[in-house]
Amino acid sequence: MAYLVRRAKTRPKLDDEWPDADVGRIAHFHVASSDHRPVTTFRMLYDDDGIYIAFHVRDRYVLCRRNEHQSMVCKDSCVEAFLQPRPDHGYFNFELNCGGAMLLYYVRDPQRLPTGGMKEWVRVPAELLDR
Numbered sequence: 524m525a526y527l528v529r530r531a532k533t534r535p536k537l538d539d540e541w542p543d544a545d546v547g548r549i550a551h552f553h554v555a556s557s558d559h560r561p562v563t564t565f566r567m568l569y570d571d572d573g574i575y576i577a578f579h580v581r582d583r584y585v586l587c588r589r590n591e592h593q594s595m596v597c598k599d600s601c602v603e604a605f606l607q608p609r610p611d612h613g614y615f616n617f618e619l620n621c622g623g624a625m626l627l628y629y630v631r632d633p634q635r636l637p638t639g640g641m642k643e644w645v646r647v648p649a650e651l652l653d654r
Contacts, residue, residue: 524551531568535575541566544577559584563602576617578602587622592652596620615647625652 526547535541544566552560561582568575585600597603599620607614613631632643 526567528567528569528574531570531575534570534572535568535577537577541568541575541577544568565602565604574606576604578619580621585621587620589620589624590622592625592627592649593646594624594626596624596626599624613643627652 549563563580565578601620604617616628618626627647630644634642
């Protein structure tokens, strides 16, 4: 899916509509996922300080047990964003639950290992997630 991330004219606030950002819609799902498909949209912007992502999810089944960064939020109701800053390198895997806890990896080589993990990845230090 292609999505153009626009430069923010002003720093976006979570309670705003973000008129500078296009609305993206989640339309692709992992083949091993369930057939439960909550309606999910997102908006993204960037500025010199960072990248901003806002998800809007309509779901009647919500689970939120993890409240610390770098915990297994994938076991909760969560959204994911895969961002690849350069096409010839790895990518960031952002996972956020509905309570605001984030799991963030930088994946250098996504090749799956027999043990279930990926060949080469780094967990981003939790103190950076509060920035």
